Amino acid sequence: MSLTHRIEPGSKVSLDDIDPGETGPYRGKDDPRVQRQLAEDVERLKALQERLYAEGKRALLVVLQAMDAGGKDGTLRHVVGPLDSRSVHVVAFKAPSDEERGHDFLWRVHAHAPRKGEITVFNRSHYEDVLVARVMKLVPKELWRRRYEHINAFERLLADEGTRVIKFFLHISKGEQKRRLEERLADPEKRWKFDPGDLPVRAKWAEFRKAYERALSECSTEWAPWHVVPADNKWYRNLAVARALVETLEDMDPKFPKPAFDPRSVVIP
Ligand code: ATP
Ligand code: MG
Numbered sequence: 001m002s003l004t005h006r007i008e009p010g011s012k013v014s015l016d017d018i019d020p021g022e023t024g025p026y027r028g029k030d031d032p033r034v035q036r037q038l039a040e041d042v043e044r045l046k047a048l049q050e051r052l053y054a055e056g057k058r059a060l061l062v063v064l065q066a067m068d069a070g071g072k073d074g075t076l077r078h079v080v081g082p083l084d085s086r087s088v089h090v091v092a093f094k095a096p097s098d099e100e101r102g103h104d105f106l107w108r109v110h111a112h113a114p115r116k117g118e119i120t121v122f123n124r125s126h127y128e129d130v131l132v133a134r135v136m137k138l139v140p141k142e143l144w145r146r147r148y149e150h151i152n153a154f155e156r157l158l159a160d161e162g163t164r165v166i167k168f169f170l171h172i173s174k175g176e177q178k179r180r181l182e183e184r185l186a187d188p189e190k191r192w193k194f195d196p197g198d199l200p201v202r203a204k205w206a207e208f209r210k211a212y213e214r215a216l217s218e219c220s221t222e223w224a225p226w227h228v229v230p231a232d233n234k235w236y237r238n239l240a241v242a243r244a245l246v247e248t249l250e251d252m253d254p255k256f257p258k259p260a261f262d263p264r265s266v267v268i269p
Pocket of ligand 2: 068195
């Protein structure tokens with residue numbers, strides 16, 4: 001049972017049609033099925049990760065995008081944190097450095113794509129180059145409007161070479177963002193997370209919404225689908241992402257390699 005909204009390739013996304021407060025079949029955080037389901041899925045993920053690593057032939061790239069306070073860090077902590085650190089990497093993309101800006105927008109991203117056997121999670125990604133770059137007018141329109149096609153081709157290349165790509169947009173409401181930002185301000189132990197620079201971005205909520213809808217519509221493909229995750233409830237968001245990752249890895253079905261020797265013929269002296 002899928003808890004996310006997988007975007008059909010070629011469909012036009014309207015985020016207004018997806019309720020960020022959705023909780024699927026669950027009554028609430030205290031529903032006893034919630035903790036059980038998350039614990040089970042995290043265990044499944046660990047087992048699948050082990051098989052992917054042992055097989056060593058394919059990789060998984062997970063893209064996480066959200067507005068500020070959308071829950072990327074919490075998702076990483078709860079869903080990715082428990083995995084084996086040998087073969088999972090998290091890469092956070094900040095505003096590009098001078099050197100990075102000296103290259104095409106995919107240059108810095110490609111370098112961090114996962115190697116075979118591994119899982120890499122992008123905390124922000126090349127999508128910033130059609131989101132913040134577009135809305136904040138960091139690059140001219142002639143440039144960003146061609147990028148959707150380049151992104152699809154890039155992700156196609158990864159897929160052709162053995163990397164599964166799955167992309168999550170953590171969908172929160174503007175009211176929930178306000179609540180979370182206020183909480184950061186009010187709590188001395190969370191205040192360090194408050195970034196006044198998030199406010200000019202919040203002021204452009206509607207433009208970001210439009211830019212997200214365009215990116216989700218143009219770049220949800222058979223080989224690299226977008227999933228919209230209702231994310232006003234942190235517990236539901238974690239469940240939904242874990243579930244989608246389990247489904248993806250189960251579909252990949254990595255296999256332990258056959259030994260190159262006959263194990264029965266080996267005697268340990
Ligand atoms: P936190 O939850 O810790 O604030 P964050 O992902 O918001 O996490 P920050 O260091 O606050 O991390 O923000 C990174 C900033 O870098 C974001 O404002 C993002 O829009 C910006 N950024 C990322 N990629 C690009 C890009 N390609 N071009 C321009 N800005 C970018
Ligand atoms: Mg930030």
